[in-house]
Amino acid sequence: VNEFSKWWVNGAPGDSISIRDRGLTYGDGLFETIAVRDGNPRFLDYHIDRLFDSCKRLDIPCPTDISDQVREIVAGCTFGTAKIILTRGIGARTYAPPEKPTPTRIIGLTKAQPPPRAVYAAGVKARSCQATVSINHTLAGMKLLGRLEQVMARSEWKDAQIREGLMRSDDGRIICGTMTNVFFVSNGNLSTPDLSRCGINGVMRRVVMEQAPKCSLDCVEVDIHAKDLREADEIFLTNSLIGIWPVSQLDEAELAIGPVTRRLMTELVNVGVAECAI
Numbered sequence: 147v148n149e150f151s152k153w154w155v156n157g158a159p160g161d162s163i164s165i166r167d168r169g170l171t172y173g174d175g176l177f178e179t180i181a182v183r184d185g186n187p188r189f190l191d192y193h194i195d196r197l198f199d200s201c202k203r204l205d206i207p208c209p210t211d212i213s214d215q216v217r218e219i220v221a222g223c224t225f226g227t228a229k230i231i232l233t234r235g236i237g238a239r240t241y242a243p244p245e246k247p248t249p250t251r252i253i254g255l256t257k258a259q260p261p262p263r264a265v266y267a268a269g270v271k272a273r274s275c276q277a278t279v280s281i282n283h284t285l286a287g288m289k290l291l292g293r294l295e296q297v298m299a300r301s302e303w304k305d306a307q308i309r310e311g312l313m314r315s316d317d318g319r320i321i322c323g324t325m326t327n328v329f330f331v332s333n334g335n336l337s338t339p340d341l342s343r344c345g346i347n348g349v350m351r352r353v354v355m356e357q358a359p360k361c362s363l364d365c366v367e368v369d370i371h372a373k374d375l376r377e378a379d380e381i382f383l384t385n386s387l388i389g390i391w392p393v394s395q396l397d398e399a400e401l402a403i404g405p406v407t408r409r410l411m412t413e414l415v416n417v418g419v420a421e422c423a424i
């Protein structure tokens with residue numbers, strides 16, 4: 147592996163944790179993946195917001211100095227990816243959480259390469275996946291460890307031309323890509339799947355929804371079915387590292403990169419997602 151990377155575990159340089167850590171034994175923890183541009187962790191406040199909110203829901207004490215540590219580790223990195231992994235820490239061999247958990251705090255930085263320009267200018271090919279996302283109101287929205295559903299979905303194809311796969315929930319609604327949130331435009335109206343039952347409440351999804359009114363758009367969160375997909379004029383994908391990727395092909399259907407997607411990409415450039423410039 148030629149990747150430059152550095153890791154801190156609980157505030158000190160290192161890259162190993164206990165085999166009794168509940169993050170490993172039960173996937174009992176959370177993570178954040180953050181784009182680093184010119185020494186800055188992009189939308190760090192939004193990532194920390196989601197982390198704190200999820201910690202509250204899971205009753206994991208969230209260290210308050212975590213954003214300072216991220217800023218410290220990314221200083222000087224021009225283009226990279228930072229990662230926070232926060233687990234409930236070491237526990238006995240029982241599902242019952244420790245009464246006073248000491249969370250394990252892992253922060254890392256990896257140097258990255260920007261995605262090729264063509265994916266923004268010409269759009270990406272996507273496919274529909276067989277692997278589904280489980281419905282679970284208790285856990286919906288959080289960026290939890292244990293992403294086996296996405297691993298199963300991503301192992302369905304090897305064709306490097308296909309950049310993403312769309313996933314449905316067990317009851318057939320379109321929820322997300324394997325590593326992205328998804329948006330649809332029909333007759334000029336912007337929508338994205340409702341995530342109250344499953345899916346990850348993406349940081350870039352939040353940014354797009356906040357920027358939409360600047361393009362005189364009102365983004366609605368709705369149930370989206372396969373039929374809505376077929377009727378969409380534009381589809382695009384979002385995550386913290388890519389910004390927006392327009393979809394130019396979904397399975398056999400070809401799609402134009404439409405005006406709404408382009409306008410939103412321009413708005414993202416204005417808030418610091420420079421790679422969306424086309």
Ligand SMILES: Cc1ncc(COP(=O)(O)O)c(C=O)c1O
Pocket residue numbers: 179296322323324325326327345346347348349350351384385386387
């Ligand atoms: C399943 C899934 N949904 C959505 C997202 C997008 O989240 P964010 O915008 O916070 O990167 C990701 C990111 O990795 C993901 O894996």
